Amino acid sequence: MRVALFVTCLVDGLFPDVGKATVRLLERLGHEVVVPPAQTCCGQMHINTGYPGQALPVIRNHVEAFEHADVIVAPSGSCAGSVRHQHADVARKHGDAKLAEAAADTAKRTYELSEFLVDVLGVTDVGAYFPHRVTYHPTCHSLRVLKVGDRPLRLLRAVEGIDLVELPAADTCCGFGGTFALKNSDTSTAMLGDKMSAVLSTKAGVLTAGDSSCLMHIGGGLSRLRSGVRPLHLAQILEHTR
């Protein structure tokens, strides 16, 4: 299958290893990966901070960049969620019916990585090997916007050598929330503190999730504590072999 990677702005600029891991994983599973060059960002930050009008050209750019892709995969529940659940609405609300229609079509072809692996490719065992103690944080947008359910856990359980431990209060938000972390930094930090306590209580050496943004947040806190816990994207674990 020919897969168009929507790498997301955060992975492109700050976490390129996540993009590389996604490419290697998909190629290992026998699929062709392309990276449409016109892509930039989904515009979610603008939409969620109160600037959906400004996001309109960003959405248009995204829709055009992936116009010819059969299937679009993003290593992010949040960005895939914005494409699927916000783009068409924003376009419609701002009077661009044509863009809304095109965005709705893009949405239908867009998958978050674990959805793509489990639902489209029908695999849960991707042949990975990762002999470490790992705990998984299900990010809010994966869980409640995309409703990926236990797909990431099914993929992780099939990883050879992994010691997967349950994260207490896993489905509670880590406190990132985009610009929430800046505008309500104290509350965000309080939420982060509880999330970190939960992570540390598992004695896991690795924290994984399907979104680099939440991992950046929790990982940034764990780093400040010099906890030694490594944040790794789901793709980075699934890509790992003997």
Add this chain to the structure above:
Amino acid sequence: MTTFLGMPAGGGNLTGEPFPQAAREALGNAQLRRNLAKATGTIRAKRANVVGELPDWAQLRAAGAAIKDDVLANLDEYLLRFEEALTSRGTHVHWARDAEEANRIVTDLVRATGTREVIKVKSMATVEIGLNEALADIGVHAVETDLAELIVQLGKDKSSHILVPAIHRNRSEIRDIFRREMPGVDPGLTDDPRALAEAARRHLRHKFMTVDVAISGANFGVAETGSLVVVESEGNGRMCLTLPRTLISVVGIEKLVPRWQDLEVFLQLLPRSSTGERMNPYTSVWTGPTEGQTSHVVLVDNGRTATLADPDGRAALRCIRCSACLNSCPVYERTGGHAYGSTYPGPIGAVLSPQLTGVDRNPTLPFASSLCGVCYDVCPVAIDIPSMLVHLRERVVSAKRATPESTAMRALAWAMSDARRWRRLVRLGKFGRLASRHVPLPGWSTARDLPQPPKETFRDWWESSR
């Protein structure tokens, strides 16, 4: 005036200091946070249990949302039908444009009875309009009879939760308040919840038997029959509704349901979402004055029509005040209700309060959420609170002139709408490698390290390796 289409805004107890500052103060209160975490954790588990018991929860939820949408879409007709049903049975109906007018109507009615004291059933609408304060101004003492409202009143405190206004207090704090403020209380009162409830029972018993005017709200008003419904647990509601000679019910105009049959939906959705019980201990239904009472209903707008005018915000008026969104919200659980500065805290408060007052008087509330979405999941009438918050953020932003934030956002959007421009900007991350080490990002860097930008972007790697 930034209410929708210039609709008149509501007044009363709906605003406070900016959320980030108020939250900061609350977050520093370890006792408060322990109390909240314990209470909300308990209620979340109970709710999940009893909701999970019903195989048709999703269908009930869909019906609940649709019934309320029907009410909102035809509100004028249902209000007239409700008024007609009430007056035909002898209930006096009054209308109030805003909090001030509602208070004036109630205080006039109370004054005419000559009483110095009224007993009150827990009612968010009367807290919203500041009725107790208005009554105090004419020398009438309003006795709160719900246990939690009584704790708040005796503690000279403010409500912090829709359902359990004293959720921020633990048992020993409550015992201290009772020992200090409750006349004739046993000085040896313990902090056993049973003993505390018993103390409240004794304290209020005499009031129930002697005070002759009661003030209530209503959970539902049935347009078809003119029936009013109060859902409660302790029996204080029954006492107030039954024994006094005069009953005044203050009801928001959105509280209607069209048909008697519709209660079959809401009497399943509300108790399970609210206290996590299959059914609350007592629900009172009355249709017209009962047993010789004089009955008044005050229908209050106070910003509800302004909310109704916004097609992307009006669904907030579906709310049946169950408080499931508060109990589930990770922000509310940590800050508590006072930080929201409004009678309506938590996620629903963050979308309702700014709409009732106009976003200019509550500009920080729409941002008081990480958009995690749990509020939408648990809402029994399927209010998409996260999308509504996002919509209200836009209203806040567009009500303001250019700010440094809006200028930066505009520049960023300009770069993001073209791949070449964007890649040039992302490559500046190399400079960022230097900067991030030394320049703290306000807010972020207080508790989190910034990621170190990579040597090359993904896109550069992709192009160089293919």
Add this chain to the structure above:
Amino acid sequence: MSARDEVLARVRRAKVSGSGSGAAAPVPREYRAAGTRGPGDLELFAERLRDYRAEVRVVDADEVPTAVAAALRERGARHIVTAPGIPPEWTAGWAAEQARAASAAERAAAEQVAAAAAEQAAPQVGEQVAAAAHEQAARGAERAAARSGTAELSDPIGRIESRVPLGGDAREALREMLEAADAVVTGCHVAVAETGTIVLDHDAADQGPRALTLVPDYHLVVVRAGQVVAGVPDAVAALAGVRTQTWISGPSATSDIELERVEGVHGPRTLEVVIVRDTQ
């Protein structure tokens, strides 16, 4: 413009601005509707009541007097009130027990009263209006006064008319009477198995006015099998047109202190239910 006209005008203006005004989608009622689930399951009903820590006895029809008597005896009730229209046999057993327990001289008097009470409860209730209620309430007050002394009650059963006018001395007397009562006995209109709920129709003679079941600290309800429905929609259907209702699910309770449930605040602190099996 009056407040009424202005609020209505605002509503109409808001509707125009909103999309799809006046045309909300039809209500999807795909949940378990009234009449689709058969009769209520008595065992489930009993279990749900016990979950609320209500006392429950399940008996055959001919055992009701014994069950009511046992419940009241265990409760230690001395002075009960009942709705006027309850079948007299419900409390006859208890009245007889009281009579037997009384001294020889008092026994004769009490039996006479019990018989009179049973007779009085025949369905002539609709005729008894304000005057009777006044009289009853006044008698209640006398009894209350008597009870505060050491005298044995000669008439242990008070019956409260269902349309008691509030106001004036009658109401005060009624309150005193209710406050003096140990227990109240009523029937019900409908009950819900799934939620353990009992609903009273306060215009019905066997259920009495609202205050009757509110003030005494112990409420005993007799529920017939045929009154138990499966779910809330069944009950709502059965209650169409009933003007004044109280839905009761367990004893009075609060969760206002740390969300920990405590039974017994202002309403009756004990709810006891006698469920009568259908013996046909």
